Every structure is written in structure tokens, then in C-alpha cells.
Amino acid sequence: MKEIVPSPPPLVHNQFESVRELFSKNVVPSYGRFDLVFSHGAGSHLFDVTGKRYLDLGAGIAVCCLGHAHPAITEALVEQSRKLIHVSNLYFTEPQGRLAAELVKRIGPGKCFFANSGAEANEGLFKLARKFGHDEGRFEILTATNSFHGRTLAGIAATGQDKVKRGFEPMMPGFRHIPFNDLAAARNALSPATVAIMIEGVQGEGGITPATPEYLLGLRALCDEKKILLFMDGVQCGHYRTGKFQSFQRILEQAAPNSDFLPDGVSMAKSLGGGFPIGAFWVRAPYADLLGPGTHATTFGGTPLACAVALTVLEVIESERLDENARKLGEWFRRELERLATNYPQVVRRARGLGFMLGLELMEKEKIPKLAASDKTAAIQFVNRLHQLGVMTIPAGTQIVRLLPPLNLKPQEAGEGIARIEEIVKSLV
Numbered sequence: 001m002k003e004i005v006p007s008p009p010p011l012v013h014n015q016f017e018s019v020r021e022l023f024s025k026n027v028v029p030s031y032g033r034f035d036l037v038f039s040h041g042a043g044s045h046l047f048d049v050t051g052k053r054y055l056d057l058g059a060g061i062a063v064c065c066l067g068h069a070h071p072a073i074t075e076a077l078v079e080q081s082r083k084l085i086h087v088s089n090l091y092f093t094e095p096q097g098r099l100a101a102e103l104v105k106r107i108g109p110g111k112c113f114f115a116n117s118g119a120e121a122n123e124g125l126f127k128l129a130r131k132f133g134h135d136e137g138r139f140e141i142l143t144a145t146n147s148f149h150g151r152t153l154a155g156i157a158a159t160g161q162d163k164v165k166r167g168f169e170p171m172m173p174g175f176r177h178i179p180f181n182d183l184a185a186a187r188n189a190l191s192p193a194t195v196a197i198m199i200e201g202v203q204g205e206g207g208i209t210p211a212t213p214e215y216l217l218g219l220r221a222l223c224d225e226k227k228i229l230l231f232m233d234g235v236q237c238g239h240y241r242t243g244k245f246q247s248f249q250r251i252l253e254q255a256a257p258n259s260d261f262l263p264d265g266v267s268m269a270k271s272l273g274g275g276f277p278i279g280a281f282w283v284r285a286p287y288a289d290l291l292g293p294g295t296h297a298t299t300f301g302g303t304p305l306a307c308a309v310a311l312t313v314l315e316v317i318e319s320e321r322l323d324e325n326a327r328k329l330g331e332w333f334r335r336e337l338e339r340l341a342t343n344y345p346q347v348v349r350r351a352r353g354l355g356f357m358l359g360l361e362l363m364e365k366e367k368i369p370k371l372a373a374s375d376k377t378a379a380i381q382f383v384n385r386l387h388q389l390g391v392m393t394i395p396a397g398t399q400i401v402r403l404l405p406p407l408n409l410k411p412q413e414a415g416e417g418i419a420r421i422e423e424i425v426k427s428l429v
């Protein structure tokens, strides 16, 4: 793996209060933010404005797959921006064509559309489904309970969590939720208007729950039988995070090694640009030309700059075998988290996840006396305590602490992360 040389700004200022004030006066307060102000990063580490160093096991919620300030990303940005940052999608550019070919190569026969975020990639798939079912009056899309598909109006209608919908009713019609990993429930939920089913291969925001191989294969057969499109939201679990390009490839590799399973659509974003914003969806060949000229568009989708960066991210992952790193070090991590669950059952219920998409499920807050009094969830309190020890993780739900490290995390960094996590767990016994 390439060594990443940190390039911190020449001076470290403690601008914590002034930055907080800029936000409180000028930024819409739609995020519950932690009390941290970051100034720069290098590899798996972030530095706050006081100069404190943090091991970043959250990677911007599964975005910074090559860590921070990776020289190959910097080079791609500089080189491409010297040539061409943007032209309209009224014209062709080579990087977009090459990136589409690389994604098709990794998923299967089909085509790609480029957008700017995960929500927008999913929106494109929702429109594709509506177009597919339009002439038969079919428009309804089934998604899973506890799923997360984005914060746009269609995204919150699609997301199977009430908390994202509250206050924004009425919901956009055409979405219903089914219990995850329950094939019979999917079959029973179908109506004559159903046109698509969308699931995450590994639910992320819902708390790190992988789909079972039987569920994936069963949904494929059900969708074929009923002429329904099967979509996988790979925004968080895709891009080699589980050890394979898409999580369904990882989930099925042992259970169904000879299966020719392919969904009809896959959405991508987050790690695709390693931190540079880009989203995309892939659509399987039979449906690849459904969205014809004039039916779907976005100004910034697939700019030469975004695509050049995404191509570089893929090259680095492939040449440095970071898929293998996520798989092997992920297995080590998972065993260590399981060890914590065995050794400290008063605090940790279990370990969850695949590859570098891991969750530490804590016991209920009420059962951990040192966390019970606070009005904050157990997950947020745990993450806060880890911040004090210089480790970043991401809460999910009330009890799950997510680890979504950069794919190039080093074994000694993983060891440091587990040591700090164990320190917090021990302190809560």
C-alpha cells in the first residue's frame, strides 16, 4: 500500500468557538453534530482544529474509502481539472464512458447513469421503475422496514423508518414497506400495482443487517415470476466494503457460487468518488434503454472531474488489493468485536456485519448503569467517549456503533481501534 504523507496546514489554530458560531448563525441546523471541528486529514487519521489526532473508523460514513488526502486522488483532481472540469451532458466525454464501462464490468451486462448523491441515484431507479410499469398502471415500489434510501421526498417515502418521514407528510404515494429478510412477507405484500422491490444488501443506517442468500435468491425468483424489477441500494454497502464490489456478490459467493444472480438496478454513491461527490445507477441490459433522450438528466452528473477521480479510486483499490484488505482485516475486526461481546456481556450484545461494514451492538441503555441517566442514546454516548480517546465511529439507531473504516486501513490501526473500543467497553462494566 502507498504510504500517505500528512500535509497539515502550517499553523494550528483553536478556532472551535468561532466555527461553532459561524454555524449557529448561518447554517441550517438540520444535523445533530458532534462537538468536533476538523481541519485536515492524512490516511486513516483526522486532525481537529486543536491539533488532536483521531483514528477515523467512520470514513465520512463509508465515503473516504482511500482515507484522507490520498495522493492518487489529489493527482487525479489536479490533472483532470487542468484539462476539463465540466461540460454539459449534451456532449460526450471519455472519463464518463470509461467509468461506465468499469462499473458494467464489475456488475454485469447493462448501462450506467451518473448523478451526484445516493438519494439521486435511487431517484433515478424509482423513475426507471415508473417508466417500466407506466403503460400497465404499475407504479408501486416495495422497500424494507429499517431501510434507508435518502432524504429527498421520494427517498423518505422509500425509507422504512418513521423518524425520517415525521413532519414531512403527506408522503409521496407509491411506496410500501415489508419486513427485511422475510420472503413470504414480500410475496404477500405484492399488489397488481407493484412494479419494483428495492433493498440494501447490508442495511447500514438501520443497524448493519446483511440480507441472507436465501432472501436474495428468493426475491430474484419472485420478481422474475411477477415481472417486477429488483433493485439493490449499494450506496453504503457497495464499492468493495464487504470484500466484493457489491455486497450481493459477497453474500452469494459461498451460498450460491454458481448462481447467475443479478439485480435489475444497483445504486451507488459514497465510496464511488472516495470523497468527491458522485452517484450512479447501473441498470441491467434488458432495461438499459428504458430512459431514452429527454426522460432523465442532471447538470453535474458524471462530470469529467468526478469520473476521473472515480476511475482513480477503482484503480487504487484494484492495484493495492484493498478488497482483500477489507475482507481479511474485516474478519479480524469482527472476531475481536465478538470477543468483546463474549467477555463483556453486560455492555455488548453482539457483533454484526461483513468486511469493513461492522456494527457493535450495545445492550439497552437502561442495562448499562453508567449510560442510563443520560437522555442521549447508548450509541451516541459510546461514540462520544471514543472521541475523547481519539477514535471516530458512527452511531446507528439507538444501540449500534458502526465501523466503516477506509479500505486501506492498516492492521496496526485496526489494533489501535479495538484497544480503544475495549477501553470504553471496560469502563462501562
Ligand SMILES: Cc1ncc(COP(=O)(O)O)c(C=O)c1O
Pocket: 061, 117, 118, 119, 120, 122, 148, 149, 150, 151, 200, 204, 205, 233, 234, 235, 236, 237, 269, 270
Ligand atoms: C443505503 C443508502 N442509500 C442512500 C443513501 C443516501 O445517500 P446520499 O446521502 O448520498 O443522498 C444513504 C446515505 O446514507 C444510504 O446509506
